Amino acid sequence: MNLYLQDFSKGILKENPIFRQLLGCCPTLAVTTLAVNGLGMGLAATAVLVCSNVVISSLRRFIPERIRIPCYIVVIATFVTVIDMLLKAFQPGLYNALGVFVPLIVVNCIILGRAEAFAGKRPVIRSLFDGLGMGLGFTLALLIISTIREIAGQGSFFGIQLFGAAFEPMQLFAAPSGAFIVMGLLLALTNIIYKRFSIE
Amino acid sequence: MEKILSMVFIFIFVENFVLQRFFGICPFLGVSRKMETATGMGMAVIFVMAIATLVTWLVQIYILDPFGLQYLQVVTFILIIAGLVQMVETVLRKISPTLYQGLGIFLPLITTNCAVLAVALLAVRQGFNLVESLVFAIAAAVGFTMALLIMAGIRERLELADTPGPMRGSAITLITAGILSLAFMGFKGMLTL
Numbered sequence: 013m014n015l016y017l018q019d020f021s022k023g024i025l026k027e028n029p030i031f032r033q034l035l036g037c038c039p040t041l042a043v044t045t046l047a048v049n050g051l052g053m054g055l056a057a058t059a060v061l062v063c064s065n066v067v068i069s070s071l072r073r074f075i076p077e078r079i080r081i082p083c084y085i086v087v088i089a090t091f092v093t094v095i096d097m098l099l100k101a102f103q104p105g106l107y108n109a110l111g112v113f114v115p116l117i118v119v120n121c122i123i124l125g126r127a128e129a130f131a132g133k134r135p136v137i138r139s140l141f142d143g144l145g146m147g148l149g150f151t152l153a154l155l156i157i158s159t160i161r162e163i164a165g166q167g168s169f170f171g172i173q174l175f176g177a178a179f180e181p182m183q184l185f186a187a188p189s190g191a192f193i194v195m196g197l198l199l200a201l202t203n204i205i206y207k208r209f210s211i212e
Numbered sequence: 213m214e215k216i217l218s219m220v221f222i223f224i225f226v227e228n229f230v231l232q233r234f235f236g237i238c239p240f241l242g243v244s245r246k247m248e249t250a251t252g253m254g255m256a257v258i259f260v261m262a263i264a265t266l267v268t269w270l271v272q273i274y275i276l277d278p279f280g281l282q283y284l285q286v287v288t289f290i291l292i293i294a295g296l297v298q299m300v301e302t303v304l305r306k307i308s309p310t311l312y313q314g315l316g317i318f319l320p321l322i323t324t325n326c327a328v329l330a331v332a333l334l335a336v337r338q339g340f341n342l343v344e345s346l347v348f349a350i351a352a353a354v355g356f357t358m359a360l361l362i363m364a365g366i367r368e369r370l371e372l373a374d375t376p377g378p379m380r381g382s383a384i385t386l387i388t389a390g391i392l393s394l395a396f397m398g399f400k401g402m403l404t405l
Contacts, residue, residue: 034241034382035238037234037238037241038234038237038238038326042234081323082294085290085323086287086291089286090287093283093284093285112330112333112337115286116329118290118329119323119326119329120326121324124324184394187393187394188231188232188397189390189393189394189397192386192387192390193386193387193391196384196385197383197387199383200378200379
């Protein structure tokens with residue numbers, strides 16, 4: 013049980029894919045103008061990651077070593093297609109907001125990275141917890157970045173206006189350059205926090 | 213002709229793939245440490261992107277669309293790209309060992325470069341014809357290479373700068389990219405497709 017908890021928690025804190033490993037940056041920067049989009053993207057990627065981790069882990073004895081990467085990619089692409097269709101059918105607003113970044117989950121480095129580094133060698137249940145942890149760590153990072161960008165750039169949080177009509181939104185945070193700057197500052201901040209509390 | 217020329221300008225400057233559209237951030241952060249590697253990666257991306265877009269466009273129009281297999285788009289495209297990268301690597305090693313020496317180590321990395329898949333998908337989604345898709349792919353790749361080279365130039369100097377401890381490494385790189393992106397915002401609205 014302890015082992016599972018460890019697999020789960022390391023993705024959120026110790027090995028957070030965004031703040032510690034700097035993986036999967038493209039969607040992190042691109043879709044985080046609104047908190048809703050950040051959360052949606054995070055959950056979509058989590059769903060793909062959990063499913064692909066479980067399937068790859070259960071097939072690990074059957075996948076030949078030399079062609080494992082193409083095999084992983086096919087599994088991941090299949091789940092991405094499923095998520096793509098589900099979003100299109102049930103969440104068309106979110107689907108349009110995320111645009112081409114939904115199919116691009118397939119080249120998200122986190123997912124292939126976990127398949128290669130974890131799920132390809134370990135039992136199913138552990139891979140499930142690993143996928144869940146990493147996915148939620150990714151979602152959390154996206155939520156933090158998008159919250160900052162939405163509050164500063166639009167003056168709202170999940171679409172609810174926080175300030176009065178006198179509030180002048182800071183365009184920089186909604187613009188692409190704001191994404192880079194917010195993420196750079198957050199990385200510096202997490203570096204300080206991790207050092208202070210010596211989380212390693 | 214006018215459309216082609218404006219597309220070149222738009223996808224290199226106005227809608228720069230890295231700095232405005234956020235495609236291919238991983239290689240942008242990963243291989244922009246030295247000018248040499250940045251050049252190698254850039255050339256490899258231009259090469260692969262042009263070929264990949266050409267092939268995926270043909271597959272979409274002549275295989276997926278007529279048979280109603282659009283739902284296989286993501287799976288097909290990523291496999292085509294992965295296969296193509298492998299093929300380019302093998303062919304290059306035989307035909308031009310010098311070019312292979314330069315591009316070799318960057319080729320496998322391109323499979324997971326989201327810019328390549330993004331160009332292939334967007335070319336189809338925007339309804340470009342074959343020539344336009346090819347121009348789009350090359351312009352996007354040139355824009356990517358340009359951003360990579362500018363970044364590499366800055367980072368080579370940044371190495372020598374006295375950055376505060378927690379900002380060192382990726383944090384300062386991202387903030388630099390942010391300022392660079394701010395500069396590119398100046399092109400915004402100059403031309404639209």
